[in-house]
Amino acid sequence: MGKRILMAGGAGFLGSHLVDRLLRRNELELLVVVDDFWTGTRENLKHIDDRRMHVVDCSVQEFATHETFDEIIHFASPASPPWYMSDPARTIKANVGGALNLINLIRKGGRISFASTSEVYGDPMITPQPESYRGVVDCTGPRSSYDESKRCTESLLFEMRRTRDLDVRIVRLFNVYGPRTRIDDGRAVSNFIGQALSDGILTVYGDGRQTRSWGYVDDIIDALERYFWLDETSYCGPLNIGNDREIAVIDVAHFIASLVPGSQIKFLPPVPQDPTNRRPDLTLARQVLPGWAAKVEYEEGVRRTFDWFKSKMTLMERIPEPPPPLLLQE
Amino acid sequence: MGKRILMAGGAGFLGSHLVDRLLRRNELELLVVVDDFWTGTRENLKHIDDRRMHVVDCSVQEFATHETFDEIIHFASPASPPWYMSDPARTIKANVGGALNLINLIRKGGRISFASTSEVYGDPMITPQPESYRGVVDCTGPRSSYDESKRCTESLLFEMRRTRDLDVRIVRLFNVYGPRTRIDDGRAVSNFIGQALSDGILTVYGDGRQTRSWGYVDDIIDALERYFWLDETSYCGPLNIGNDREIAVIDVAHFIASLVPGSQIKFLPPVPQDPTNRRPDLTLARQVLPGWAAKVEYEEGVRRTFDWFKSKMTLMERIPEPPPPLLLQE
Numbered sequence: 001m002g003k004r005i006l007m008a009g010g011a012g013f014l015g016s017h018l019v020d021r022l023l024r025r026n027e028l029e030l031l032v033v034v035d036d037f038w039t040g041t042r043e044n045l046k047h048i049d050d051r052r053m054h055v056v057d058c059s060v061q062e063f064a065t066h067e068t069f070d071e072i073i074h075f076a077s078p079a080s081p082p083w084y085m086s087d088p089a090r091t092i093k094a095n096v097g098g099a100l101n102l103i104n105l106i107r108k109g110g111r112i113s114f115a116s117t118s119e120v121y122g123d124p125m126i127t128p129q130p131e132s133y134r135g136v137v138d139c140t141g142p143r144s145s146y147d148e149s150k151r152c153t154e155s156l157l158f159e160m161r162r163t164r165d166l167d168v169r170i171v172r173l174f175n176v177y178g179p180r181t182r183i184d185d186g187r188a189v190s191n192f193i194g195q196a197l198s199d200g201i202l203t204v205y206g207d208g209r210q211t212r213s214w215g216y217v218d219d220i221i222d223a224l225e226r227y228f229w230l231d232e233t234s235y236c237g238p239l240n241i242g243n244d245r246e247i248a249v250i251d252v253a254h255f256i257a258s259l260v261p262g263s264q265i266k267f268l269p270p271v272p273q274d275p276t277n278r279r280p281d282l283t284l285a286r287q288v289l290p291g292w293a294a295k296v297e298y299e300e301g302v303r304r305t306f307d308w309f310k311s312k313m314t315l316m317e318r319i320p321e322p323p324p325p326l327l328l329q330e
Numbered sequence: 331m332g333k334r335i336l337m338a339g340g341a342g343f344l345g346s347h348l349v350d351r352l353l354r355r356n357e358l359e360l361l362v363v364v365d366d367f368w369t370g371t372r373e374n375l376k377h378i379d380d381r382r383m384h385v386v387d388c389s390v391q392e393f394a395t396h397e398t399f400d401e402i403i404h405f406a407s408p409a410s411p412p413w414y415m416s417d418p419a420r421t422i423k424a425n426v427g428g429a430l431n432l433i434n435l436i437r438k439g440g441r442i443s444f445a446s447t448s449e450v451y452g453d454p455m456i457t458p459q460p461e462s463y464r465g466v467v468d469c470t471g472p473r474s475s476y477d478e479s480k481r482c483t484e485s486l487l488f489e490m491r492r493t494r495d496l497d498v499r500i501v502r503l504f505n506v507y508g509p510r511t512r513i514d515d516g517r518a519v520s521n522f523i524g525q526a527l528s529d530g531i532l533t534v535y536g537d538g539r540q541t542r543s544w545g546y547v548d549d550i551i552d553a554l555e556r557y558f559w560l561d562e563t564s565y566c567g568p569l570n571i572g573n574d575r576e577i578a579v580i581d582v583a584h585f586i587a588s589l590v591p592g593s594q595i596k597f598l599p600p601v602p603q604d605p606t607n608r609r610p611d612l613t614l615a616r617q618v619l620p621g622w623a624a625k626v627e628y629e630e631g632v633r634r635t636f637d638w639f640k641s642k643m644t645l646m647e648r649i650p651e652p653p654p655p656l657l658l659q660e
Contacts, residue, residue: 088489089430096426096482100419120469136464137481139450140568142492144485151467152426152482155474159418162472238470 002029006069006105008060008098009076011040013180014115014173014224017217018073021225023050032056034063038090039078044180061097068107073228074099074114077150081143081271082186086323088145095149099156103166113169113228116154116238119147120172123275127246130281131172131238141273154238161236169228174242174280178217178301179308186322188249189214189302192256193309198319200263206270208250213279215243216301219294226289235288240280243294255299259306332359336399336435338390338428339406341370343510344445344503344554347547348403351555353380362386364393368420369408374510391427398437403558404429404444407480411473411601412516416653418475425479429486433496443499443558446484446568449477450502453605457576460611461502461568471603484568491566499558504572504610508547508631509638516652518579519544519632522586523639528649530593536600538580543609545573546631549624556619565618570610573624585629589636 005022009015010033022031031052033045036059045055056063060076076094078084084091099114106112121129122137137147160166177189185191195202223241227233250265257263285292296304313319335352339345340363352361361382363375366389375385386393390406407424408414414421429444436442451459452467459465467477490496507519515521522532553571557563580595587593615622626634643649 085489085493088493089433089486092426092482092486093430096422097430100423100427103419122464134452134466134468138464139481139484140488142489145489148478148482148485151469152422152478154469155478156419156422158470159415159472159475163415163418 003027003070004030004067005071005073006032006034006102008034008072008074008102009040011035011037011042011044011055012075013044013182014176014217014221015040015075016044016180017221018075018224019045019048019053021221023048023053025229028052030054034058034060035076036060039083039182041182059094061093061101063101065105068105068110070107070110072102072106072110072112074102074112077115077146079117080186080322082322084146085142091145092149095153096156099153103160106166109167111167111169112157114153114157116150116170116172117146118172118174118240118242118278118280119143120151120154121278122147123273124277127277128244128279128281129240131240131284138273143273158236168236170237171224171227171239171241173220174215174240174278175212176215176217176220178305180217181305183309183312184320184322188212188252189305190309192253193306194313194319196256196260196263197310197313200260202253202257202263202265203268204250204253204265205268206274207267208253209248210274211246211248211277211279213242213244213246214252214298214301215241215294216296219243219296223285223289223292226292233288239288240282240285242280242282243298244280244282245298246277246279247298252302255302256306259303333357333400334360334397335401335403336362336364336432338364338402338404338432339370341365341367341372341374341385342405343374343512344506344547344551345370345405346374346510347551348405348554349375349378349383351551353378353383355559358382360384362399364388364390365406366390369413369512371512389424391423391431393431395435398435398440400437400440402432402436402440402442404432404442407445407476409447410516410652412652414476415472421475422479425483426486429483433490436496439497441497441499442487444483444487446480446500446502447476448502448504448570448572448608448610449473450481450484451608452477453603454607457607458574458609458611459570461570461614468603473603488566498566500567501554501557501569501571503550504545504570504608505542506545506547506550508635510547511635513639513642514650514652518542518582519635520639522583523636524643524649526586526590526593527640527643530590532583532587532593532595533598534580534583534595535598536604537597538583539578540604541576541578541607541609543572543574543576544582544628544631545571545624546626549573549626553615553619553622556622563618569615569618570612571615572610572612573628574610574612575628576607576609577628582632585632586636589633
């Protein structure tokens, strides 16, 4: 008997890359992709011609079926601040409500894997951040719908492991970038590339000295593939996955500006509660996934992403923008 | 036109005390109490004879109606570790799923009030804890279903305020005790009283030097009544409510043992992730609710609770116990 797998959020940036890897598995019998196409796109799956894959247009919290699955992978969530801040209730529903629904669709002995985030560390007081660090998240702040719904979903799944012996795999992803990022995603790398390729004005929020550890998508997906498919580990997570080379936002802007002569950098007021730094402690990742490392140099990854954006944007009449700014009361 | 109010968790310990206060309001036209009687009891509402109150036996996340309400109060959640740890998914559903449902039942301009908890501070590194403290919660630990579902619900409601201009009131309650606590609640004060009144052996987990700030229910309900009904504030919370006199668990045990001659204290291994201390910074509470303070001395409050437990337990054939210990994998 082949494997029956459910991939929630499989039309998204990361989800669709993972779908490509899932379809390489010979033992795969059925892959049900559940996506409501809020931030995911049909375009991300267009290249696939595989009769084992069925795409269901449905929100993960509402998806119903009589089937159960050997493996469930829960990636259904927006990941960019303008998107999740534009509909916090929907963000919480996708993560927490999604997980509450999915745990009932796993066959006995089956596995559920979940994409959590470095945002569970909030604005960290230590660097790099090990998995044991409990984080400094403001549960009343404008980023909280994402951060807290990831934290709460982690809690649910770890508790399902403790009380129901569920096989769980949880990764905490650090700023992933690469092809299939939405052009209107709204995060730094894609913003800068889109701006360099349109009006040439790259907007940096704050002084740009806040740092991130950007991981190129292929490296990250390599780690996810290994960890999620791996039977020879009982480690349920959380597992930091990312590139531990830390780069300031302003340096990213300068590098991308250098790819398009004539580009300029413009400074705008800082975004509320933008974390000052973020860098994964990868000690545990190296133990659980021996030999794995983020191999694509930042400059190379950005160039590949730049080329992909360029090929897409030449086809567009108008460059789309992320959701508009929100009602901010104070 | 009178007020239409929905009270979720109105058959619980705190909820039912708040129902008593709600029914004192002359402008109240309809009070719908939604409770699934998981930890709430019909006994807690038995004394009420008021045609304005309707009790609906339903979980808060599943409650459906065509009506909307002027005020909604969300207290639907277990609050004692053995209870919430016995069914973490249900705990998360009640809090987060409950709030996601209730926000759709508020009339335009209406208010939603929510009972959050000092558990959002986790095992705090500063004392007392002000509302601005972001907390130290382990989102992978055995207490996390409660802590994280409260944090996530706070996030949802604050975000609904920011994006939909919802009128929100959020309190963080610190260890409340008093009459109508379940005899099988499982927390320290009620445990010790139940034990003193049955086999006389009071069980202390760890060395008993962990401290709590116990608030007598009448004092806490006074604060909730004032804050939730108050129109002359725009402060949406979070607001710490509790008694800031900190007492070690062992001192509580000695005091209660002294009420029943012949009682003994027995030490058991510590409970995983039991916080070492907890004490509210009440600066903000004194500003928002001038003149309010926890007035009932601890010894007096315990005596009253003791008398209430005694009157209930004499009617019982067998003293009930909290839910059994869980599957703990490690």
